[in-house]
Amino acid sequence: MGIIKAKKLVHEYIRRDEEGNAVGINRALDDLDLDIQKGDFVAILGHNGSGKSTLAKHLNAILMPTEGTLWVNGYDTKEEEHIWDIRQSAGMVFQNPDNQIISTIVEEDVGFGPENLGVPTEEIWRRVDESLRAVGMLEYRSHSPNKLSGGQKQRVAIAGIMAMKPKCIVLDEPTAMLDPDGRKEVIRTITELNKQENVTILLITHYMEEVIGADKVIVMDQGKIVMQGTPREIFTQVEELKKYRLDVPQVTELAYELRKSGLAIAEGILSVDELVNEITRL
């Protein structure tokens, strides 16, 4: 079994009036099956309201399934006695860095998680060192987080999760509020954590360029998984993606347009270098 496995997962948000009577049901996850292997880098795409964040919130038991089952690191998320094991297995990073930082000094912020887990003091400091080094923020350990850039704050937030030694990190649009440099920093950091520390990564994003380094891309629509494959397999289907309110990286779209105009360019171009090589070859 993979580190994350969902079987016929359903989540319904029930809207109630002032008397508490149900007036509407929104099925945010609809019979979803998922199997993610340890060490995978999986990107999740989908339009606003497609169910991505609802799924993410199930992964560390912030939300519970209405029907079906979700296993995280072998624990069924419905079993309340394992809730801390689950939250320690799958750490979450959210969109707004300012909402996730609680301490006035970077190293204390990173130490907050392991401290809450009852980790011995010496071990906490060791983990703080390791995590800050892994995200490239060690030299800022004694800084105040409010003087950092958005990208640096997100890296501190990621270090805070790393310090809890999770098997899996779920990032829900971690770059939506960042400038181009900040976006690159965060993507580089999570790619390195995946490759070097073998942490399973689930990245939810609206930036198509950010998913080209993933092992697997999942596309969600109306609470279901509607496409999955490697980035190249997914981005070859330009029209299909647009149907789901998504897009492809700009260079992929240019390659697609050139191909449609009759140039003999390979399908599913993902990077600037690939396209330059293809055109040079003509």
Place this chain on the structure above:
Amino acid sequence: MSITLDHISYSYSIGTAYEKHALKDINLTIKDGEFIGLIGHTGSGKSTLIQHLNGLMKATSGSIYYNGKDIYDEDYDMKELRSKVGLVFQYPEHQLFETTVIKDVSFGPRNQGLPQLEIDLHSYEALKQVGIGEDLIDCSPFELSGGQKRRVAIAGVLAMRPEVLILDEPTAGLDPAGRDEILDQIAKLHKERKITVILVSHSMEDVAKYVDRILVMNKGELVYSDVPRKVFANYKVLESIGLAAPQVTYVMHGLREQGIAVDTNATTIDEAKREILKWAHREIIEG
């Protein structure tokens, strides 16, 4: 009609150890009907600059003229300025507060003291301009999707009929189709109503696609003010200040380095496509 900034500087915490110069001697004229893109990394001074344009922040030194009048004059009507220069903040949907969409949108025009008929007219028109249908006007704004909420919030500013519309990252957190819808609607407004638009964005691709002129901020200074292709020609400088050029610009430079004679000025997919096809077809004819 225009906005002119004359030697504008702004400093925080003057005289303390935390003194910071957020704007340094900005000189700039924004002409009536321009579509401007404002880019710069986090902390470069973009937000400080736009908050000066409608008088929310007051410069430490320098003058701002709106249609030739000094906005720092004692008898200048700041309230009037704020209804002429509409500012849509980041995540404007967090500011929705009313019980229905139409009430929320009419809050601005009601505050302007307009008669009820005009309040309704302006509000309905604004909702139409952002593509919110009449079926939604009596809904609670909190029942809408993220993209719809964002558009309702923008309509709230449009309902005041601003001459200048400033949007601080209006597409952050929206899916690609939602992003295109909002930007297309803003472009349409700019074209049809001739309003001046200033778009703050972290997406170089979006800026390249929509705007006439790009302003680049770095460390409180205005480093470039030019048409997109000229600004993005300096892509190496842009990278050194935490920005980038659109992906297609890198493709064009990459091709040029391989000895392919294409114009490296292309900044949008259409421009790049035309340029590459021109080269490819010429090769075929010669061959």
